[in-house]
Amino acid sequence: MKTKWFFVTAVAAAATLMVAIPGAVARPAADPGVGRTSITIGTTLPLSGPSSLFARIGRGMRTYFSYINARRGSDGKRGVYGRQIVLKVYDDQYNEAQTVQQTRRAVEQDRVFAMLGGLGTENQQAVRAYLNQRKVPQLYVSTGLSEFGRLIKQYPWTIGWQPDYVQEGILLGRYFRQNLAGARVAILRQNDDYGREFVQGFTSAAGAASVAATETYPRNGGATVIPGPVARLRASGATVFLVVATPTETITALVTAYRLGWRPTKLVNSVGATPGFMAAAQTSAGSADAVNGVVTTTYLKDVAAPAYANDAQVLLFKRLMTKYAPGQPTNEGLFYYGMAKADFFVQALYRAGKNPTRASLMRAAVNLKMNSPWVLRSSKITTSRGSAFPIRYQRLTRYNNGSFSEFGPLVKTR
Amino acid sequence: MRRYAPRIAGYGALVAAVILLPHLAGEFRVTQFSYVGAFAIALFGLSILTGITGQISLGHGGFMAIGAYVTGILAVNHGVPDLLTIPLGGLAAGIVGFLFGFPALRLAGVYLALATFALAVIVPSVAIAFGEFTGGTAGILLDLPTSPVGALTPAEWLYYVTWAIVAALFVLATWFVGGKRGRALRAVRDNELAAVSSGISLSRYKTLAFGVSAFYAGVAGSLYAILNFIVTPGTFPVTLSILLLAGLVIGGAGSFLGVLAGAVFVEFIPLYAGDVLGPLVDLAQRLQVPVGDVDPTTPGVPSVVYGAILLLALIVMPNGAAGVGHRFRALTKRIYSRLVISNVGSPPKERGV
Amino acid sequence: MLVPLAIQWSEFFQQVVFGLALGAVYGSLALAIVLIYRTTHIVNFAQGELAMFTTFICWSLTTNHGFSFWPAFFLTLVIAFVLGFGIERIVIRPFEHASHLTVILVTIALFVILTGLAGWIWSPEQRAFIGPFSAKPFNIAGVAISRQDVGVIGVTLLTVILLWAFFRFTKLGLAMRAAAIGPGPSRLLGVRVGWMYATGWGFAAVLGAVSGMMVAPIIFLSPTMMQSVLIYAFAAAVLGGIESPVGAVVGGLLLGLGTTLLGAYVGFVSSDLDLPIAFAVLVLVLLFRPAGLFGRVVVRRV
DSSP states (O other): OHHHHHHHHHHHHHHHHHHHGGGOOOOOOSSTTBOSSEEEEEEEEOOSSTTGGGHHHHHHHHHHHHHHHHSBOTTSOBTBTTBEEEEEEEEOTTOHHHHHHHHHIIIIISOOSEEEOOBOHHHHHHHHHHHHHTTOOEESOBOOOTHHHHTTTTSTTBOOOSOOHHHHHHHHHHHHHHHSTTOOEEEEEESSHHHHHHHHHHHHHHOGGGEEEEEEEOTTOOGGGSHHHHHHHHHTTOSEEEEEOOHHHHHHHHHHHHHTTOOOEEEEOGGGOOHHHHHHHHHHHTSGGGTTTOEEEEOBOOTTOGGGTTOHHHHHHHHHHHHHSTTSOTTOHHHHHHHHHHHHHHHHHHHTOSSOOHHHHHHHHHTOEEEOTTBGGGOEEEOBTTBOOSOOEEEEEEEETTEEEEEEEEEEOO | OTTTHHHHHHHHHHHHHHHHHHHHSOHHHHHHHHHHHHHHHHHHHHIIIIIISOOOOSOHHHHHHHHHHHHHIIIIISOOOGGGHHHHHHHHHHHHHHHHHHHHHTOOHHHHHHHHHHHHHHHHHHHHHTHHHHOGGGOEEOOOOOOSSTTSOHHHHHHHHHHHHHHHHHHHHHHHTSHHHHHHHHHHHHOHHHHHHTTOOHHHHHHHHHHHHHHHHHHHHHHHHHHHTEEOTTSSOHHHHHHHHHHHHHHOTTOHHHHHHHHHHHHHHHHHHHHHHHHHHHHHHHTTOOOOOOOTTSTTHHHHHHHHHHHHHHHHOTTHHHHHHHHHHHHHHHHHHHHSOSTTOSOOOOOOO | OOOOSSOOHHHHHHHHHHHHHHHHHHHHHHHHHHHHHHHHOOOOTTHHHHHHHHHHHHHHHHHHSOOOHHHHHHHHHHHHHHHHHHHIIIIIGGGTTSOHHHHHHHHHHHHHHHHHHHHHHHOSOOBOOOOSSOSSOEEETTEEEOHHHHHHHHHHHHHHHHHHHHHHHSHHHHHHHHHHHOHHHHHHTTOOHHHHHHHHHHHHHHHHHHHHHHHHHHHOBOTTTHHHHHHHHHHHHHHHOTTOHHHHHHHHHHHHHHHHHHHHHSTTOOGGGHHHHHHHHHHHHHHHOTTOSSOOOOOOOO
């Protein structure tokens, strides 16, 4: 009887030690993650679960790094200054608690040099204080919440990438004011900072009085929580429908509206409005009327639009996709998003010097000034400590008969 | 005294392993084992409810969430030092659990399991709905951990605090399920009818079991919130409640030391399920088994591996890791008695778990 | 949000029809759960994922193999039956004598594996699932009623009635009922109880497949699409009485209708609270009728 306890506890102790010891790490010398021949960075993305569509961003980043690692740069060396870029992708399942654990794993165990393009507003907020405390660059987070740019003085190791939600909301709000004034808007938004911020921007430009009704749905609620609110919004009698949601919910909202016989003017946030999603909505509703006329904002070149069919960058994108990610759809904007972001990182890394440190990388990223061929009209990127919003220009674009076409002027955000 | 020597040696080895770990392992591993400690506490509670009293609970994640939110709200909104919030978190969860015990009296078997499942589902939604207190979907961000002891890093400090709590609550749990009360609880599990006929009050013991196990889960949740420095509705999803139950079965329901094995399972399997695949694929390729080009980062693959591991564990160890210990011991005993030619007689019968 | 003072009847009917359609989906999955529980006393947590998996198969048939919808639908039902049957024999059967807890965990392991497998084979992205019903609404007395919703209600009810007729009027159905009530005596009478269990799982898989194929056009096909449906189906099954098939269907319809109308007409109820309210109602019902609305209460006098 007593020997049972002895045996079990001895086994447990041995097992514990066996698991624990391999986790021991050598004392680090220079900045972790950067060696003579390689540099290791990490990202957290939802690889599984409802938002796993966004895993394509990671695939796009990896594809681009494969290209950079294989080609010779202007200094004749492969990679960046002869260092191969290794991207470690961690699955956080869009769950902030997992993001924390995986980020800690990346930093403490795998000793990555920096975190690039982590996805999710709440997810990146969760690890921001931690990464800043450890002075690990939190670069180009994949979310448009404005505070990722606004709070750079408080969190000097964190920087966003895309035009923020307030600015996108303002652009759509201006469109409303100039073309649909007098109409009433029904708003469906996600019940979190993303939804709130976007609508705040929209109403600041469109006027709060224009809103007939607002419905929210819970983040991660899935498609079943959409039809109810959409029916209620329809009953408000509004003739404009603003959808601030993530992909599945956006598609469901558009299809439900169509099924209920509602034909409003549709304004959609860019997160849910790629050509792929529009096509899915059209197929599901069985009619192009469900999606024709959707107006949204954009800041990257559209890989599926005829207007960009001969654009050098889009052609490069398609070539790289075919070579390094065969079998994947080449008209999917999320891959392009990942590649563009990866290129920003490469540019910043070059500017961080031949022997980059985390501090020099962060300095380079926060002071990045260049023309990027990936964004609209290859416009200028001018980041600075005073204005930490890298991508500055956006434009309205409308979906019709299978593709988006931009219209209106190129608008500077902040 | 000699009778207890093996037991003391065993426990001593375990305690030594726990104390030594931070000096041997890297920082992240230390934090992971702190999580293991928190899960062990939750599993102690679940063991009391499900293993000892026989009430299946699929909702322990919900009780953990209650503890975690109490900690978050008190620590961030009211400036209470985080460690002090732990007993409060446990208490809040314990009260809810105790109250839950009353309607649970009227439910049996599968209905009870589903009612607890409902709890696990409802708590995150309630947290979202009452956003002004709970931070809604964004949740509550706690301060990063600090260490009041200069010689220890924050991770190490929290690790020792966690395991001190584990030890204390282990002693408490052992006392709780001992003696007359323990027999009453086990009687409720084994045969309710017989228990009632013997004068055991079902309502008293069931509500007690719910309350105490919820208290444990609440403490675990509070600790988890401090370790993870964030509480969100998504921190304790339904899948966690299920994972806890899996950990209990894998470790061995009713055996406290098996609980530790279960806690290790709960912490490490989700993180490393995908990583197991890489070496497996290499091995298969070396053995010329056609597995094709399986990319471990392909979405879905980690889940398949995790599920397969779970199934495998259930097949191989239906009584959990503690059961493995029993079976191994039975095997060695049989070998011993066959080798030794003396008047040993037939091998003693093994008692089941 | 203000409660509208005058109820717009057209909107009301749309909400009712949508609620019933959703309820039909919950009900058919709930019926599958009840079927397995009645025959084998197992709560099958993998029911939803099995439904999702078979729905993917239907999608694959129509997209990659050129079937049109209804042939693919029926072929999928056959495949679903075989899958359910096979899973019971191969995965569940070894755990025949294990504890309740262990069996629950086996079904949970199945849940995890099926979700992962679907994501692996077909990738986790959401895709449109084209149902057989056109999206053009019916026009009844000036109200636009979704053709989709009506079709879902119709197909589900038809399936349920057919299954009921099977159990009531065929020999095999009788044998299955016998095996569920008394496996011992049934064996003595020559009923192959093990095969009856497997057949039960097969039919449950068929019900699940119907549920999945009906709901997929509404909520989009993805590996996780049935997870919330499963939660509601459990609630419906318990609400109706876990051993009552009628209860499962009625419970499903009530839940679907209830959550839709509550959300539409009670102001402070936002979508966030759909699920908690459904479960709060469930717990309340259980307080007064511990065996569900149609369940048999087993009274134990001590």
